[in-house]
Amino acid sequence: MPDRNERVDQDDGIGGEKVWTAALVIIGDEILSGRTQDANLAYLARWLNIQGIRLKEARVVADDEAAIGAAVTACLAAHDYVFTTGGIGPTHDDITVDAIAAALGRKVVHHPDAVDILTKYYGDRITEARLRMARVPEGADLIPNPETGAPGIRLDRLFIMAGVPKITQGMLRGLDGKLAGGRPVVSRAVGAWTQESRVADLLARIQKEHDGVQVGSYPFWREGKGGANFVLRSVDDTRLAAAVDALRAALEADGITAQEGEI
Numbered sequence: 001m002p003d004r005n006e007r008v009d010q011d012d013g014i015g016g017e018k019v020w021t022a023a024l025v026i027i028g029d030e031i032l033s034g035r036t037q038d039a040n041l042a043y044l045a046r047w048l049n050i051q052g053i054r055l056k057e058a059r060v061v062a063d064d065e066a067a068i069g070a071a072v073t074a075c076l077a078a079h080d081y082v083f084t085t086g087g088i089g090p091t092h093d094d095i096t097v098d099a100i101a102a103a104l105g106r107k108v109v110h111h112p113d114a115v116d117i118l119t120k121y122y123g124d125r126i127t128e129a130r131l132r133m134a135r136v137p138e139g140a141d142l143i144p145n146p147e148t149g150a151p152g153i154r155l156d157r158l159f160i161m162a163g164v165p166k167i168t169q170g171m172l173r174g175l176d177g178k179l180a181g182g183r184p185v186v187s188r189a190v191g192a193w194t195q196e197s198r199v200a201d202l203l204a205r206i207q208k209e210h211d212g213v214q215v216g217s218y219p220f221w222r223e224g225k226g227g228a229n230f231v232l233r234s235v236d237d238t239r240l241a242a243a244v245d246a247l248r249a250a251l252e253a254d255g256i257t258a259q260e261g262e263i
Helices: 040-050 065-078 096-104 112-125 128-134 165-173 200-209 237-253
Strands: 020-027 053-061 081-085 108-110 135-137 141-143 152-155 158-161 186-192 214-222 225-234 258-260
Touching (some): 020 040, 040 053, 040 165, 053 065, 096 108, 096 158, 108 112, 112 141, 186 237, 200 237, 225 237, 237 258
Parallel strands (some): 081 158
Antiparallel strands (some): 108 135
16 A cells, blocks of 8 residues: 555546545434434535545444544545544543544543633533543644634544534634645536436546546436536646536537536
8 A cells, every 4th residue: 555645546636746635534323313414524525625635535433432443543544634523522422532542542631721721611610521621632732612612632634523513613714724735626517408327428538538627427307307417626727627618519519508507
């Protein structure tokens, strides 16, 4: 296996440039039971793209120490960055910190700055349960939380964050521009009233002929008929524009009216 820092994703890279990748581990029985719907994946994917990082993998695991540890260590081995959401609150079932510390062979300690933040935030309402949110794997740094005070945790290229979307988003804003990454992906869409099966070969040809451009097909059914939106993505605006023009021309040549943008 190539070294993590030398890996190049051949699907996204142009000219052998490095593509930075990330994984998300979503933690919580409430997600797996359907009681709570995850809202962090989509936001994180968009945020990472702005940073020039591709979200390549997402896993959902239960509140189980072994499962959390296995997921995090596997993702760390495969990607440049790993983010976790969930399980860092004040209750007994918030075991993310303990699971990650055990998996990485570190002790769990109270971060003095986190203790100070929480003590100031809660004042005379501070409790031992709330101080659980100051626990971190030894050697970790803090991620500021502008919403509730209780910080997230950074351990090198691992980011341990809350599951509440508003809090997660606040933590990510504090990380804007602070992670090494490549060029952001830009995208454009072409919409057409056609079945994607009719144009499958055409789409494959467009992608093959335009190196560094990915073509995705997203069918829909509306107004009693089928159509599809084709989304093209690249880190290079010029290559992307050429591929969009070529796709529209190919569709028109096949008798299919195509429009810029999604239908």
